Amino acid sequence: MSDSRRKQMTRLLFKTALIELMQVKPFHKITIKEICDQADLNRTTFYLHYCDQQQLLDDIINELKDKTAEFISTCTHKGLESKMLSEFLDFVKENGVQFRTLIFNYTNEDVGAMILSDLLNDVYDKWPVFGDSQKNEYVYAYMIDGVKSMIYKWLKNDFNISSHDLAELIYTLCLNTSQTYPQYPAEGNHS
Numbered sequence: 001m002s003d004s005r006r007k008q009m010t011r012l013l014f015k016t017a018l019i020e021l022m023q024v025k026p027f028h029k030i031t032i033k034e035i036c037d038q039a040d041l042n043r044t045t046f047y048l049h050y051c052d053q054q055q056l057l058d059d060i061i062n063e064l065k066d067k068t069a070e071f072i073s074t075c076t077h078k079g080l081e082s083k084m085l086s087e088f089l090d091f092v093k094e095n096g097v098q099f100r101t102l103i104f105n106y107t108n109e110d111v112g113a114m115i116l117s118d119l120l121n122d123v124y125d126k127w128p129v130f131g132d133s134q135k136n137e138y139v140y141a142y143m144i145d146g147v148k149s150m151i152y153k154w155l156k157n158d159f160n161i162s163s164h165d166l167a168e169l170i171y172t173l174c175l176n177t178s179q180t181y182p183q184y185p186a187e188g189n190h191s
Contacts, residue, residue, distance in 0.1 A: 013039040015060050022105045077090035082171035102156050
């Protein structure tokens with residue numbers, strides 16, 4: 001096995017160990033020793049890859065964020081179409097353990113927003129512009145926070161409805177919201 005592949009496997013073991021531990025214990029109470037025991041690796045090996053638990057967690061978050069951004073860039077349906085949303089929700093479901101653990105078992109409430117920011121920015125760029133720029137802030141906040149809350153609820157409820165049904169619901173609600181306000185050309189109206 002090459003050094004690069006061995007390094008990737010070792011990091012994967014540490015990441016998996018931390019995610020497993022975070023499902024039963026708050027992040028701030030997890031020690032490096034517990035991570036090493038869970039990964040069945042020693043502390044020296046841990047310190048070859050990470051300086052502390054936070055760096056390991058940041059690596060997990062950044063990896064999931066990168067996978068999310070990569071997914072969005074290769075998504076076959078672009079824009080705020082229910083099919084694109086459905087594909088994204090399938091992706092969330094496939095990575096459900098990581099999303100659920102990072103969003104609900106980590107004390108930083110912004111981690112979910114960080115992970116979903118690329119999707120939300122992509123959607124924001126494609127939504128029509130409403131009224132004046134002051135109203136835009138409120139309309140977009142309403143829709144983006146609503147979409148984020150619906151995804152969080154779906155994660156909490158263990159994917160109790162299909163990704164297709166949730167995508168249709170999100171799309172319909174956003175479409176109805178967007179049709180409520182007059183729309184203007186997109187140039188320069190996003191603030």
